Amino acid sequence: MADSKTNTEAYLRMYRQMVRIRTFEDNANQLYLSAKMPGLTHMYSGEEAVAVGICEALTDNDRITSTHRGHGHCVAKGAEFQQMFCELLGKEEGYCRGKGGSMHIADQSHGNLGANAIVGGSMGIATGAALRAKMQGADDVTVCFFGDGATAQGLLYEVMNMAALWKLPVIYACENNGYSEYTKTDEIAAGKITARAEAFGIEAFEVDGQDVLAVNDLATKLVARARKGEGPFFVELKTYRYHGHHVGDINREYYRSKEEEQDWKANRDPIIRFRSWLVEQGVASEDEIEAMNAEVKADAAAAVDYAIAAKYPEAHEVDMHVFTDIEHVLA
Amino acid sequence: MREITLSKAVNEALAEEMRRDETVFIIGEDVAEAGTPFKVLSGLVEEFGTQRVIDTPIAEPGFMGLAVGAAMTGARPVVDLMFGDFLFLIMDQLCNQAAKIHYMSGGKLNVPLVVRTNLGATRRSAAQHSQSLHALVAHIPGLKVALPSSAYEAKGLLKTAIRDNNPVVIFEDKLMYNDKAPVPEEEYLIPFGEAAVLRDGTDITLIGTSSMVQVCQKAAEILAAEGISAEVIDPRTIVPLDEAALLKSARKTSRVIVVDEGHQSFGITGEIAGRINEKAFYHLDAPVLRMGAMDVPVPFSPALEDITVPTPEAVAANARKLMSGEMIDAA
Numbered sequence A: 001m002a003d004s005k006t007n008t009e010a011y012l013r014m015y016r017q018m019v020r021i022r023t024f025e026d027n028a029n030q031l032y033l034s035a036k037m038p039g040l041t042h043m044y045s046g047e048e049a050v051a052v053g054i055c056e057a058l059t060d061n062d063r064i065t066s067t068h069r070g071h072g073h074c075v076a077k078g079a080e081f082q083q084m085f086c087e088l089l090g091k092e093e094g095y096c097r098g099k100g101g102s103m104h105i106a107d108q109s110h111g112n113l114g115a116n117a118i119v120g121g122s123m124g125i126a127t128g129a130a131l132r133a134k135m136q137g138a139d140d141v142t143v144c145f146f147g148d149g150a151t152a153q154g155l156l157y158e159v160m161n162m163a164a165l166w167k168l169p170v171i172y173a174c175e176n177n178g179y180s181e182y183t184k185t186d187e188i189a190a191g192k193i194t195a196r197a198e199a200f201g202i203e204a205f206e207v208d209g210q211d212v213l214a215v216n217d218l219a220t221k222l223v224a225r226a227r228k229g230e231g232p233f234f235v236e237l238k239t240y241r242y243h244g245h246h247v248g249d250i251n252r253e254y255y256r257s258k259e260e261e262q263d264w265k266a267n268r269d270p271i272i273r274f275r276s277w278l279v280e281q282g283v284a285s286e287d288e289i290e291a292m293n294a295e296v297k298a299d300a301a302a303a304v305d306y307a308i309a310a311k312y313p314e315a316h317e318v319d320m321h322v323f324t325d326i327e328h329v330l331a
Numbered sequence B: 001m002r003e004i005t006l007s008k009a010v011n012e013a014l015a016e017e018m019r020r021d022e023t024v025f026i027i028g029e030d031v032a033e034a035g036t037p038f039k040v041l042s043g044l045v046e047e048f049g050t051q052r053v054i055d056t057p058i059a060e061p062g063f064m065g066l067a068v069g070a071a072m073t074g075a076r077p078v079v080d081l082m083f084g085d086f087l088f089l090i091m092d093q094l095c096n097q098a099a100k101i102h103y104m105s106g107g108k109l110n111v112p113l114v115v116r117t118n119l120g121a122t123r124r125s126a127a128q129h130s131q132s133l134h135a136l137v138a139h140i141p142g143l144k145v146a147l148p149s150s151a152y153e154a155k156g157l158l159k160t161a162i163r164d165n166n167p168v169v170i171f172e173d174k175l176m177y178n179d180k181a182p183v184p185e186e187e188y189l190i191p192f193g194e195a196a197v198l199r200d201g202t203d204i205t206l207i208g209t210s211s212m213v214q215v216c217q218k219a220a221e222i223l224a225a226e227g228i229s230a231e232v233i234d235p236r237t238i239v240p241l242d243e244a245a246l247l248k249s250a251r252k253t254s255r256v257i258v259v260d261e262g263h264q265s266f267g268i269t270g271e272i273a274g275r276i277n278e279k280a281f282y283h284l285d286a287p288v289l290r291m292g293a294m295d296v297p298v299p300f301s302p303a304l305e306d307i308t309v310p311t312p313e314a315v316a317a318n319a320r321k322l323m324s325g326e327m328i329d330a331a
């Protein structure tokens, strides 16, 4: 799975994973709009090629840390719809038994150390996972996903310094979607983002985050190098979020024009682009692709129905999991 | 009297103080054009410009530090900390720097700044966006802490905070931003250290802070219907604390429940209960009860989250137990 994607099976898997993310988000948005989902959530739609291109270069043993906009990372790292929707709805069968919700999904079985509601909050965690790998002679690599806005957090510079000093197997993946909440990136980031990593002697790359093959190609090379002890690396992926900052951010023309959104959706959509490439190259026919899309849609619909019907955690779970060694902390 | 929302009350307080004193400025994330995610500051940048309503990168320790420096040298910053949970990011600048500078300089340096932030759960925002952390800062000598419980308090306390020559942390209840209350058109201030008796009673005193004031008032109504006369007091600021008013009520009714949304252990409720115990012991007919948020991280699932916060029914039930002399299980 960690080789460059040069075969039909891998191409189709990447396409499928991107469609799965988009479909997951469409359903999550619907759940919000129909008031079936508690709270808010941040949609990953538009950024699919970033998570998929990178996670396809990783094994289950490799780790990632994710963000508040984390559904895409979670799906791309191998999570199942059913447990994800259950988590979004606060149900017992969710990945975190309903305790975490959208902003805290973690999937230990596939090496997803968790989404994070503190911007930049996972940078230490990712770097620490890489420190452990190096100390213990393990060959796993950790990818730290974060947004352009998160580059303003001082923690990044503390941990990049140590990662560079100690040659840790970590890849900092900056998803630059042009906005930090309701503010354009160039209003909150001085200089070039990659130059900050370079200042620590970290090799830094820029890649088109709407091109899944370009992302995967770069990620595959960097993961292989990081495994050999040549890390850390920094990648800035240029991408775009289609929805508002969160599902409730509907009237957003004061900070971002409809034309701009339309342009990205019509001309740079990662799924449409990859789909035409697949057809052009004869990897899949239009019919095969449509069938795959329909299958994913049906999977998602079934998972949503399941999650809606699933049960909430029992009240007695509320004081469980505070400590590892005390079953009920308030008993 | 006209009624306005808590959000509007805060907005008015800031606008009035910024008109009165040109050294007052606002600094924080998405405070200008976006007017914060809660839209509390809408319109201020239009009146005062981006020089005095300053959008920052997502760099909480950084802009908190800037505020301390600006305050020490002649400005009056009002820091907008988007969620109370982000206090953990600014703790060094707030607690090691701002809180101690006046004292360490032998009274020579002042740090007149305000941190405006919020508290409160049950918004389905999970463990990192739902905490009520006021006890944490109240523990640090040198910081004043205000807890408005309605639009009226929010305006009067914020204006006082801005004029105070010390660092003040003011916590608004996120769930209350759209709640309306009578607020006079004409200017008023609410002095720090003066509790408000919101309801007179003779049988039991309910001391509530912030979000828990409404809970206490509803509990008092439930109890009134049963012939139990509850007095409801809102301390409004916990540093300084109007101990005299609390003791007076405790001596009068002889039974007290303290209700606060911070975690119950090592929190505000214990502090207030301790003082009443020390200074009104011989007037008491029952142990002073503490009711705080459950000692667990705030869970996402509504099925769990709702049972972590004191409710009017739970307060009333405890009041009945105190009235009947039933022993209270301290857990």
Ligand SMILES: Cc1ncc(C[n+]2csc(CCOP(=O)(O)OP(=O)(O)O)c2C)c(N)n1
Residues within 6 Å of the ligand: A068, A069, A117, A118, A119, A120, A146, A147, A148, A149, A150, A151, A177, A179, A180, A181, A245, B029, B058, B060, B082, B086, B089
């Ligand atoms: C420490 C911290 N500060 C502020 C916030 C509020 N917040 C949530 S997401 C966000 C913007 C993040 O922008 P970026 O890192 O570019 O990620 P994007 O949302 O664009 O994916 C902000 C300010 C937060 N969650 N944590």
Ligand SMILES: [Mg+2]
Residues within 6 Å of the ligand: A147, A148, A149, A175, A176, A177, A178, A179, A180, A181
């Ligand atoms: Mg961004």
